Amino acid sequence: MAANFFSANPSTKKLGKEKERVVDPNLQPWVEKYRPKTIDDVSSQEHIVAVLEKTLNSTNLPHMLFYGPPGTGKTSTILALSRQLFGPDNFRTRVLELNASDERGISIVREKIKNFARQTPRAQTVASDGKTYPCPPYKIIILDEADSMTQDAQGALRRIMETYARITRFCLVCNYVTRIIEPLASRCSKFRFRPLDSSSTTTRLQYIAATEQVAVTPPVISTLISTSSGDLRRAITYLQSAARLSAASIPPTEITARDIQEIAGVVPDSVINGFARTLGIDVPAGVDESGDVEMADAPNGSLRGFELVQEKVKALMREGYSASQILTQFHDLVILHPTLNARQKSNCALIMAEADKALCDGADEELWILEVALRVNKAVA
Amino acid sequence: MLWVDQYRPKTLKDLHYHEGLSQRLKSLAASGDFPHMLFYGPSGAGKKTRIACTLRELFGPGVEKLKIDQRVFLTPSRKKLDVNIVQSNYHIELTPSEVGNYDRVVIQEILKEIAQTQQVDLNAKQRFKVVIINEADSLSRDAQAALRRTMEKYMSNMRIILCANSTSRLIAPIKSRCLLIRVAAPNHKEMKTVLEYVAQSARAGKIPDEAAEDIVRDSNGNMRKAILVFEALKMQTPDLSGPLSIAKPDWETYCHKVGDMILQEQTPQRVMDVRAKLYELLSHCIPPTIIIKTVAERVVQGVDESLKADIMHWAAIYENRMRIGSKKIYHLEAWVVKVMSLYKHFFYDMDMSGFEDGF
Numbered sequence: 001m002a003a004n005f006f007s008a009n010p011s012t013k014k015l016g017k018e019k020e021r022v023v024d025p026n027l028q029p030w031v032e033k034y035r036p037k038t039i040d041d042v043s044s045q046e047h048i049v050a051v052l053e054k055t056l057n058s059t060n061l062p063h064m065l066f067y068g069p070p071g072t073g074k075t076s077t078i079l080a081l082s083r084q085l086f087g088p089d090n091f092r093t094r095v096l097e098l099n100a101s102d103e104r105g106i107s108i109v110r111e112k113i114k115n116f117a118r119q120t121p122r123a124q125t126v127a128s129d130g131k132t133y134p135c136p137p138y139k140i141i142i143l144d145e146a147d148s149m150t151q152d153a154q155g156a157l158r159r160i161m162e163t164y165a166r167i168t169r170f171c172l173v174c175n176y177v178t179r180i181i182e183p184l185a186s187r188c189s190k191f192r193f194r195p196l197d198s199s200s201t202t203t204r205l206q207y208i209a210a211t212e213q214v215a216v217t218p219p220v221i222s223t224l225i226s227t228s229s230g231d232l233r234r235a236i237t238y239l240q241s242a243a244r245l246s247a248a249s250i251p252p253t254e255i256t257a258r259d260i261q262e263i264a265g266v267v268p269d270s271v272i273n274g275f276a277r278t279l280g281i282d283v284p285a286g287v288d289e290s291g292d293v294e295m296a297d298a299p300n301g302s303l304r305g306f307e308l309v310q311e312k313v314k315a316l317m318r319e320g321y322s323a324s325q326i327l328t329q330f331h332d333l334v335i336l337h338p339t340l341n342a343r344q345k346s347n348c349a350l351i352m353a354e355a356d357k358a359l360c361d362g363a364d365e366e367l368w369i370l371e372v373a374l375r376v377n378k379a380v381a
Numbered sequence: 382m383l384w385v386d387q388y389r390p391k392t393l394k395d396l397h398y399h400e401g402l403s404q405r406l407k408s409l410a411a412s413g414d415f416p417h418m419l420f421y422g423p424s425g426a427g428k429k430t431r432i433a434c435t436l437r438e439l440f441g442p443g444v445e446k447l448k449i450d451q452r453v454f455l456t457p458s459r460k461k462l463d464v465n466i467v468q469s470n471y472h473i474e475l476t477p478s479e480v481g482n483y484d485r486v487v488i489q490e491i492l493k494e495i496a497q498t499q500q501v502d503l504n505a506k507q508r509f510k511v512v513i514i515n516e517a518d519s520l521s522r523d524a525q526a527a528l529r530r531t532m533e534k535y536m537s538n539m540r541i542i543l544c545a546n547s548t549s550r551l552i553a554p555i556k557s558r559c560l561l562i563r564v565a566a567p568n569h570k571e572m573k574t575v576l577e578y579v580a581q582s583a584r585a586g587k588i589p590d591e592a593a594e595d596i597v598r599d600s601n602g603n604m605r606k607a608i609l610v611f612e613a614l615k616m617q618t619p620d621l622s623g624p625l626s627i628a629k630p631d632w633e634t635y636c637h638k639v640g641d642m643i644l645q646e647q648t649p650q651r652v653m654d655v656r657a658k659l660y661e662l663l664s665h666c667i668p669p670t671i672i673i674k675t676v677a678e679r680v681v682q683g684v685d686e687s688l689k690a691d692i693m694h695w696a697a698i699y700e701n702r703m704r705i706g707s708k709k710i711y712h713l714e715a716w717v718v719k720v721m722s723l724y725k726h727f728f729y730d731m732d733m734s735g736f737e738d739g740f
């Protein structure tokens with residue numbers, strides 16, 4: 001019988017840090033399996049890669065601030081760069097990674113950095129893998145997810161950066177550059193990671209698909225791109241689960257664009273159109289819709305006015321679609337609508353902007369979808 | 382044991398509805414590169430059941446041998462936190478929101494601990510353990526941030542399954558790291574099938590069509606509620622004949638009373654009375670969002686069509702403020718006053734227009 005989760009069973013082996021890395025790649029989700037190993041592998045961020053290439057051949061490196069939306073390669077890039085600079089043997093002694101899951105009270109951070117920065121780096125350029133690494137004379141401290149550090153902690157970090165400036169380089173990584181205090185940000189070279197453009201995404205996805213021997217058609221790729229909005233991690237996850245699904249069906253089927261939409265939580269057009277029609281927006285039955293079914297349990301025919309809208313919203317919420325997804329798709333429908341006039345569209349846009357803000361603040365989804373519905377209903381009347 | 386628990390499906394193929402989804406989960410569980418997941422959907426749609434079935438698909442019947450523990454965590458300021466934990470040899474399940482703002486401590490400790498221990502059961506079907514985090518949408522931002530890098534670094538020996546009602550309160554980097562799984566509420570037909578299955582399994586005889594219809598309509602897609610109500614009704618009226626009266630939960634009746642009070646009288650005194658009632662509801666741990674929604678829905682039933690949208694509008698506004706602000710009661714009360722004033726003005730304006738028209 002196996003030891004329980006927390007029992008202090010002596011056979012429960014603590015994983016050495018190095019050990020973690022040796023994992024059968026086939027047991028790893030693709031996002032990890034295809035994490036860039038060198039900065040050359042990093043897709044799309046050409047400008048950044050070009051600048052960093054240079055640092056590989058010089059002994060200097062500025063403090064850096066990487067920022068940009070999720071899944072665009074920030075963490076991958078700094079890890080790859082560090083590995084290329086120091087090689088596998090020196091990585092542990094030369095690179096310290098602190099992230100939001102570590103205790104980041106400033107005293108702890110200070111202590112960790114102090115300990116880490118103490119030993120002076122010694123170059124030992126030929127690594128056990130037979131390759132030569134530049135091993136420049138400094139250590140790298142990666143503060144990943146730095147935007148979740150408090151202002152105070154960031155303030156204290158300034159001093160720390162100065163104290164150890166001679167032998168350490170900091171790399172701050174975050175999503176929102178505005179959450180990093182100015183004195184800290186101004187000490188760093190800033191690198192902005194952009195959402196991935198469609199041609200790099202295509203190349204990367206096709207490379208992965210080919211390596212995994214999965215057939216993908218152009219419509220599948222373009223759906224992956226449109227549903228992941230520049231987040232390559234998401235695109236890869238969708239691709240993988242679609243691949244698993246298609247391989248498991250009997251007989252194995254091809255991945256379709258519809259599979260991807262389903263996985264990505266896209267609301268079917270028929271549902272959005274039905275919603276719009278309830279609100280008095282004229283939507284002709286499209287070609288896309290013919291195959292889809294209307295939502296089950298459509299509101300009963302005798303309802304009118306407020307109650308009809310309320311029932312429709314409740315039905316939509318029962319389906320569990322995410323409110324922001326509904327909002328995005330409904331927004332597109334309204335803005336691109338052929339006959340609504342500019343004034344009506346502006347009014348609708350105003351309402352949706354308010355709802356988006358409220359949802360980001362964590363407001364109740366049903367109340368806000370209802371709010372949008374009622375006000376759009378009025379705006380287009 | 383209650384019927385809901387007793388007749389809960391155990392494997393993916395026992396699940397009664399969303400067959401496509403079950404198929405998808407099965408195919409994912411069949412390969413070792415199972416991703417992190419986020420299950421979302423309305424309450425009572427069967428998210429937890431589906432997660433349990435997925436675990437069983439991953440690890441076999443061993444996951445059903447559960448142990449319930451209470452663990453103590455220490456905050457940095459040495460405060461003690463008690464957290465209930467359900468675990469098997471292969472997974473662990475917790476609800477970090479139990480400890481409010483200290484949820485980050487719990488997440489950090491537990492995940493590190495699990496991430497650093499290897500699966501010791503050599504016969505285990507998977508190399509990783511699964512951590513199920515319930516009510517993930519109430520995780521604080523800090524706790525969510527704490528999950529980010531951990532989810533990547535320890536992927537080789539840990540997978541996370543988040544369970545939430547909605548995705549809007551989760552930060553983008555977390556959503557980016559999970560495969561999102563939407564679990565819609567079952568529709569009427571599907572619910573009836575489940576009720577029939579339960580009736581049959583419990584040897585409760587056939588369930589009359591009208592009764593099933595009533596139960597399903599009352600439950601608004603919440604399968605759990607429907608089965609609970611079914612069992613309760615069966616106790617009261619074994620043959621389920623005649624017009625059934627489905628008892629509402631106390632808090633709901635109470636909220637309706639508050640709604641009626643608002644419409645009966647709009648005076649400072651009435652505001653005070655309503656406030657006492659609201660306090661009562663809050664002190665019974667009824668979530669303020671549920672309170673405002675339930676009261677608002679009651680109120681709109683009793684007012685003129687032209688007022689309904691306004692009342693819901695202000696409910697949306699004040700619910701939002703409640704989330705951002707710290708004292709729930711202020712915003713609930715502000716909304717009550719707003720509604721009273723709207724309602725009063727409505728009659729007042731009618732009177733005025735009446736005068737103008739020379740009546």
Ligand SMILES: Nc1ncnc2c1ncn2[C@@H]1O[C@H](COP(=O)(O)OP(=O)(O)OP(=O)(O)O)[C@@H](O)[C@H]1O
Pocket residue numbers: 030031032034035036041042043044045068069070071072073074075076077174175204232233234236529554557
């Ligand atoms: N530019 C890229 N080139 C190649 N792969 C990428 C790129 N961006 C993301 N990926 C893929 O997505 C995964 C996650 O990327 P990474 O961890 O670098 O994201 P991040 O920018 O740090 O995101 P977050 O803000 O959520 O931490 C990688 O393992 C890789 O598979």
Ligand SMILES: [Mg+2]
Pocket residue numbers: 074075076144
């Ligand atoms: Mg990152």
